[in-house]
Amino acid sequence: MNSFDFTKRNIRRTPYQALAASMVMFLTFLTLSLFIMMAFGSQQILRFYESKPQAIAFFKDGTTSTDVNAIKNALTQTDKITSFKFVSKDEALQIYKQRNKGNPMLLELVTANILPASLEISTKSPDDLKFVAEIVKKEPVVEEVVFPEDVVASLTQATSLIRMVGIAIVGFLIAFSTLIIVMIIGFKIRIKRDEIETVKLLGATNWFIRMPFLLEGIIYACLGAILGFIVSFLIFWYFESVLKTNLGEAVQNIIPLPIIFIGELLAIELLVAFLVGGLGSIIAVRRYLRI
Amino acid sequence: MISFQNVTKKFSSNILALEDINLDINKGEFVFLVGPSGAGKSTLLRLLAREYLPTSGKILIDNIDVTKLKPQDLPNYRKKIGFVFQDFKLLDDRTVFENVSLALQVRQLPDLEIEKEVERTLKLFEIWNRRNLFPRQLSGGEAQRTAIARAIIGKPEVLLADEPTGDLDPQTAWSVLSLLGEINSWGTTIIMATHNKEIVDVQKRRVISIKDGKITKDKSEGKYEFH
Numbered sequence: 001m002n003s004f005d006f007t008k009r010n011i012r013r014t015p016y017q018a019l020a021a022s023m024v025m026f027l028t029f030l031t032l033s034l035f036i037m038m039a040f041g042s043q044q045i046l047r048f049y050e051s052k053p054q055a056i057a058f059f060k061d062g063t064t065s066t067d068v069n070a071i072k073n074a075l076t077q078t079d080k081i082t083s084f085k086f087v088s089k090d091e092a093l094q095i096y097k098q099r100n101k102g103n104p105m106l107l108e109l110v111t112a113n114i115l116p117a118s119l120e121i122s123t124k125s126p127d128d129l130k131f132v133a134e135i136v137k138k139e140p141v142v143e144e145v146v147f148p149e150d151v152v153a154s155l156t157q158a159t160s161l162i163r164m165v166g167i168a169i170v171g172f173l174i175a176f177s178t179l180i181i182v183m184i185i186g187f188k189i190r191i192k193r194d195e196i197e198t199v200k201l202l203g204a205t206n207w208f209i210r211m212p213f214l215l216e217g218i219i220y221a222c223l224g225a226i227l228g229f230i231v232s233f234l235i236f237w238y239f240e241s242v243l244k245t246n247l248g249e250a251v252q253n254i255i256p257l258p259i260i261f262i263g264e265l266l267a268i269e270l271l272v273a274f275l276v277g278g279l280g281s282i283i284a285v286r287r288y289l290r291i
Numbered sequence: 292m293i294s295f296q297n298v299t300k301k302f303s304s305n306i307l308a309l310e311d312i313n314l315d316i317n318k319g320e321f322v323f324l325v326g327p328s329g330a331g332k333s334t335l336l337r338l339l340a341r342e343y344l345p346t347s348g349k350i351l352i353d354n355i356d357v358t359k360l361k362p363q364d365l366p367n368y369r370k371k372i373g374f375v376f377q378d379f380k381l382l383d384d385r386t387v388f389e390n391v392s393l394a395l396q397v398r399q400l401p402d403l404e405i406e407k408e409v410e411r412t413l414k415l416f417e418i419w420n421r422r423n424l425f426p427r428q429l430s431g432g433e434a435q436r437t438a439i440a441r442a443i444i445g446k447p448e449v450l451l452a453d454e455p456t457g458d459l460d461p462q463t464a465w466s467v468l469s470l471l472g473e474i475n476s477w478g479t480t481i482i483m484a485t486h487n488k489e490i491v492d493v494q495k496r497r498v499i500s501i502k503d504g505k506i507t508k509d510k511s512e513g514k515y516e517f518h
Contacts, residue, residue, distance in 0.1 A: 013384055198380045201340060203370035203445070204397035206362075 006212035007219065010188060017184050018220065024180045025224020025276075026231070028173040029269055033232030035166030036265055037257075041243075042159040044253045049155065053126040055133050055147035058116040063141040068119060071139055075121060078135070080128040085120040092117065099245050116143060174276055177224075181217045181280025182287070189213060189288040196289070210289060214281040221277030225269040233262075292318040292480065293339070293449065298348035300334055300504075308334040310504045312348070316482065318448070321475045323491050324484040325515050326501035332484035335501070336451045339482070340372055341365055352449070370398060373442030373479075377454035379434045381426040381441075387413065387433075388422040391441045398445060408444060416440045416470065432463035436470065443474055450474060452483040456490065464490065488515035 011018045059068070068086060075081050087095070092115040100106045121136070123129055129147045136145050189196070196209055236257065243251050295314040301307050309331045316322055324332045337343050338350060341357055350357040352371075360368055381390050388409055395405040413419040416436045426434055435455060442450060452471065456464035468490055475481045485491060491498055491514065498513025499506060508516065 009384065194380065195382050198382065199393065199397060201342070201369060201374050202394045202397050202441070203366045203368075205366045208366075208397055208399075 003208075003211040003215055007215040010192075010212055010216050011219070014188065014191075017187070021180060021184045021217075021220040022223045022227070024177050025221050025273070026227045027224075028170070028177045028276075029225040029228030029273065030231050031173055031228075032170045032269060032272065033228050033265065034235065035162065035170055036268070037232060037236055038162050039159065039166060040261060041251070041254050042155060042162055045247065045250045046155040046159060048250045048253060049151045050126065053123040053129050055121045055123070055129050055136070055145055057119045057121065057136045057139075057142050058144045058146070059118065059141050060143045061113075061116070063117060067139075067141045068117075071119065071136060071142075075132060075135065078128075078132070080123050080125070080132060081121060082124055083122045085122075087118045087120065089113065089115055089117050101245075174272070177221070178276050178280040178283070181220065181277060182284045184220075185213050185217050185281050185284035186288045188216070189284060210285050213285050213289070214278060217281030217284070218274055218277035221273035221280075222270060225273035229266055229269050233257075292316060292353060293482075294349075294351040295335075295338075296349040296351065298338065298345045298350060300331075300338060300343060301346045307504050309338070309345075312506060314499065314506065314509070316480065318480055319475070319478050321472070321481045321494075321496045322483070323494070323496060323498045323513070323515075324482060324501060325486070325491060325498055326507075328486075330501040331504040332501055333453050334504075336374075336453050336482065336484060339449070339451060340374055341368060366397075370445055371448045373445070373447035373450040375435070375438050375442045375450065375452040375455045377457040379426065379438040381434060381437055383426055386423050386425055387418060387429070387437050390426070390437055391444055394441045394445045412440050412444045430463070431459045432466060435459060435463070435467050439467070439470060439474070443479065447479065449480045449482065452481065452485075454484055454486065456485060456487050461489070468494070491515040 057071070072084050075084075089112040093110070093112040096110055096115060097107060121132055123132055133145045133147050136142055199209060240255055244255055293314075293316040295312045298309060298312040299307070300309040312335065324335065326332050334343065338345055339352075339357070341360060344358055348358075357368065382393070385393070391409050391412060392405050395408060400408075410419065413422055416439070418433055418436050418440065421429060421433055421437075426437070429437065439450075439452075439455070450471070455471070456467050459467060464487060471481055471483065495512045497511050498508070498515065500508040500513070500516060
């Protein structure tokens with residue numbers, strides 16, 4: 001019989017505490033998983049926009065194809081353009097309908113007249129976007145020009161916010177989980193005091209006595225991490241189609257999630273679980289187990 | 292083999308458990324420790340098991356000073372010593388088989404070897420048919436046999452028994468004593484603290500009487516008396 005058998009016996013003997021510890025760990029690691037996924041996702045979307053030099057010019061009502069062609073000609077002469085794509089009001093409505101097909105209320109309120117026609121302008125380099133945008137802005141038929149600088153700035157801000165909030169919440173939960181492990185393992189050491197005394201008199205080494213408690217904390221943490229990992233993927237899977245519809249090709253790198261990312265996430269979570277469970281148990285053993 | 296040299300144990304400045312104990316016990320001896328409650332019998336046994344350290348003096352076993360052992364040396368030292376208690380100290384959530392196995396598990400022996408040795412010992416102690424029962428399902432005699440089996444399965448050189456018959460009816464107490472006698476005949480030194488006058492008087496073995504922390508008598512074929 002090895003330390004794992006002693007650990008199994010400890011867990012079986014107090015199943016409610018085992019459940020409580022694993023549930024707290026589950027919450028911690030579910031949150032950790034979700035924040036890592038959000039940070040990874042926003043980073044990938046950011047990269048997508050950074051790597052795709054495109055500006056979109058929205059036209060005022062009444063803009064004719066002659067006006068649009070004039071702009072195209074002017075831009076082509078700059079030798080910085082790779083392609084144009086004109087999106088008419090009707091096409092804009094189709095795109096809107098496609099993105100909001102699950103929400104009839106939104107579909108009812110919008111007609112083709114409300115949506116502006118636009119011209120998607122792709123440049124050879126992201127550095128050319130500002131130059132191109134300045135030219136297009138001067139055209140009287142152009143209402144607004146949007147290019148990734150705005151999107152990238154917003155996304156960068158969102159990504160750093162997700163990171164900061166994530167680090168704060170996950171940090172708090174990790175500290176909380178460690179304390180829960182200290183409390184539960186400490187309690188188990190107390191209720192097994194007589195048993196520890198007996199085993200000690202039989203000649204058990206310190207590690208023989210400590211190891212089952214250390215393993216117990218690590219098992220709770222790893223179990224919570226695996227459950228949190230699985231549930232976070234179920235949540236992501238549930239929202240996958242919504243993300244795809246709303247963000248289109250911007251999420252092409254994260255749907256489906258890359259295998260390498262999944263493997264890395266699992267490895268990170270198990271490593272953190274090992275450290276949290278191990279640290280909590282070590283603190284409890286040092287504090288409560290006087291051998 | 293075992294030697295107490297000027298051993299004194301104080302638990303606090305006012306409580307003197309043992310005072311200037313000088314005592315030699317030879318290998319293979321069977322010794323009774325007698326005395327009233329609180330005389331210091333259990334303290335003497337616990338000093339020998341290195342549960343306590345003496346306030347002063349030396350305790351030698353095979354010329355090794357037990358009081359000087361480092362914490363990391365204690366597990367190996369304790370494997371040489373078996374301990375039997377009045378309240379058995381069996382683990383409630385383990386069967387008879389598992390309780391006895393524990394003594395070999397701490398020695399980290401292979402499972403197969405443990406199983407064989409436990410089977411042999413339980414058969415020898417006539418509790419093999421109780422192997423799957425838990426301590427609460429055992430009679431007092433069976434529980435004490437299990438505790439003794441656990442104490443001796445690792446083949447200790449010394450068996451310390453603290454009131455092993457204290458909670459048993461006379462008939463069971465005699466059977467436990469007979470078992471201890473048999474273990475002693477294998478060469479194991481036995482030191483047994485007891486209040487059982489009848490057993491001590493009939494056995495005609497060495498009796499060490501303790502009162503108020505001092506040895507008052509030490510006779511080779513002694514009787515239960517400590518005045």
